Amino acid sequence: MKILGISAHYHDSAAALVVDGVPVCAVQEERLSRHKNDATFPLGAIEWCLDHAGLEPADLDAVVYYERSMRKFDRILTSALRTFPHSWRSFPSAMKNSLGEKVWVRGIISAHLGVPRTKILFTGHHHAHAAAAFFTAPTRRAAILTADGVGEWATLTVGHGERRASGGAELTLLREVRYPHSLGLLYSTFTAYFGFAVNEDEYKVMGLAAYGRPTMTDAVRKVIRRTPDGAFALDMKYFEYQTTAARSYSPRFIELFGPPRNPYEPIDLETAEGRRFADCAASVQHVLEETLVDMTGALHRETGLPDLCLAGGVALNGVANARILAESGFERVFVPSAPGDAGCALGAALYADRVYFGNPDRDVPDHPFWGPAVDGQELARAAREDDQIVEELDDAALIERIAGQLAAGRIVGWMEGASEFGPRALGHRSILAAPHAAEMRDRLNRDIKYREAFRPFAPVVPIETADRFFELPPGGARLARFMSGVFPVRPEWRDRLAAITHVDGSARLQTLERDMAPRLHALLEAYGRRTGIPVLLNTSFNVAGEPIVNRALEGYSTFRRCGIDALVAGPTLVVKRASSPARTLKEHVA
Numbered sequence: 001m002k003i004l005g006i007s008a009h010y011h012d013s014a015a016a017l018v019v020d021g022v023p024v025c026a027v028q029e030e031r032l033s034r035h036k037n038d039a040t041f042p043l044g045a046i047e048w049c050l051d052h053a054g055l056e057p058a059d060l061d062a063v064v065y066y067e068r069s070m071r072k073f074d075r076i077l078t079s080a081l082r083t084f085p086h087s088w089r090s091f092p093s094a095m096k097n098s099l100g101e102k103v104w105v106r107g108i109i110s111a112h113l114g115v116p117r118t119k120i121l122f123t124g125h126h127h128a129h130a131a132a133a134f135f136t137a138p139t140r141r142a143a144i145l146t147a148d149g150v151g152e153w154a155t156l157t158v159g160h161g162e163r164r165a166s167g168g169a170e171l172t173l174l175r176e177v178r179y180p181h182s183l184g185l186l187y188s189t190f191t192a193y194f195g196f197a198v199n200e201d202e203y204k205v206m207g208l209a210a211y212g213r214p215t216m217t218d219a220v221r222k223v224i225r226r227t228p229d230g231a232f233a234l235d236m237k238y239f240e241y242q243t244t245a246a247r248s249y250s251p252r253f254i255e256l257f258g259p260p261r262n263p264y265e266p267i268d269l270e271t272a273e274g275r276r277f278a279d280c281a282a283s284v285q286h287v288l289e290e291t292l293v294d295m296t297g298a299l300h301r302e303t304g305l306p307d308l309c310l311a312g313g314v315a316l317n318g319v320a321n322a323r324i325l326a327e328s329g330f331e332r333v334f335v336p337s338a339p340g341d342a343g344c345a346l347g348a349a350l351y352a353d354r355v356y357f358g359n360p361d362r363d364v365p366d367h368p369f370w371g372p373a374v375d376g377q378e379l380a381r382a383a384r385e386d387d388q389i390v391e392e393l394d395d396a397a398l399i400e401r402i403a404g405q406l407a408a409g410r411i412v413g414w415m416e417g418a419s420e421f422g423p424r425a426l427g428h429r430s431i432l433a434a435p436h437a438a439e440m441r442d443r444l445n446r447d448i449k450y451r452e453a454f455r456p457f458a459p460v461v462p463i464e465t466a467d468r469f470f471e472l473p474p475g476g477a478r479l480a481r482f483m484s485g486v487f488p489v490r491p492e493w494r495d496r497l498a499a500i501t502h503v504d505g506s507a508r509l510q511t512l513e514r515d516m517a518p519r520l521h522a523l524l525e526a527y528g529r530r531t532g533i534p535v536l537l538n539t540s541f542n543v544a545g546e547p548i549v550n551r552a553l554e555g556y557s558t559f560r561r562c563g564i565d566a567l568v569a570g571p572t573l574v575v576k577r578a579s580s581p582a583r584t585l586k587e588h589v590a
Ligand SMILES: [Fe+2]
Pocket: 125, 129, 148, 149, 150, 151, 312, 313, 340, 341
């Protein structure tokens, strides 16, 4: 059975194809259209998925959309009417948005793909999140928690899934918290208050939190209180997102926390104002963690299961995930590579396959590489035409060369095979660098990523040696497989891993198993032989404001525009002319 999953019209559009119960490919529209967070109907992604699998739309047995658009419309309409007349400003735009795209999804899909309307199905939004987490995790039974901004009505659900030995599978969501009460929207409100971009920069709040102390948790607990049933409720007098699209927090919120940050002013942690924002970030982060730990702890006691699958945008919060692993009682926590809305394209297709059609359960390969493959020849052609130095090397020679470049302080663009599905670069579309000196972090922030100095970089380390450098609890390596947890760098290594150690001594590491990305694993080993430390800085291959590179040409264009010294795609190596002078790193790694 051939099932196409689609997510669209809200944040990050994507398409995924499941054939005979196993994913074949998945990609976000932004990687193809080159518009960051592209939310349009993912025609490019759909076309690529079908091409990749050699299918025509007529070959599809079903097309599954990642939410019930009529229920979502119902929520938008009901909330608008409930808050009328306060909502009169947002009402026309909300209606236009819904009427224009969301409600008529069946018609849009049918018109674009030419598939009969009877083949078009809809899943609940949180069912799609839950399926993306549970059906891709290597576990047969697990508790499930999903949390995001909002889907149709639900903002958080808890439930469980089972893949039976007899071949069937089930996924049950037991309870939900409903809009406007939302952990995701709480966090997004603070994201807006700090002057960052909502639905995009939530992770900056987490980064900023590490610089502060949670001195304002009492104030945060005024805006979110726990309810006797174990859930939570927001006090809506502090919020305005339910009445207007223009602003998410109310004047009462400002009375409580102080004036919002001017987005055009840098955050200066030397000033009282800068520290107030950091303390505020630490406080909301703390309350978020506390709430999630408590709810997952209750879910563990209720289900008695050792495994937990987490999804929804909130599952991108690696600090919270690590605390859930340490404190909820679950032994293993699985977060898919795409826990956000893009991942719902795959989740919706898997949900339809296993639950709606009742097809036999299948193991899903445990990796994130479902996107288009990079072509080394394409890079070689483009670079030669541009009069660059191009070499084509076998694996062993290439890996030794790159290890040498990295050890000499050079920055490497590393492209390999199929691109990652989800927001993290996990070794196929990465910028790699030596992780030792703080200057490397500053250089990357300044010359390549063009971003705030407080933003930390992440390390990648072979799973075999991760324990030597990082304090991983039992189950930690699993959580770090897709970079979903933040863990302490061992104190004795922090100085020698300064570029990837956050101010609080933590790192959002990726633990790499050889099977998942053999060439990167070999590169880490080669780098370790040279420096004694098989750890590399690994950041997504893009510059600020652009999606992660997809094709070799995009990698090449990025390489030409910023301070990357060498670029690899498959067997092809391009070294920039007039490369920055090599510097020995002896003083950092000795
Ligand atoms: Fe979502």
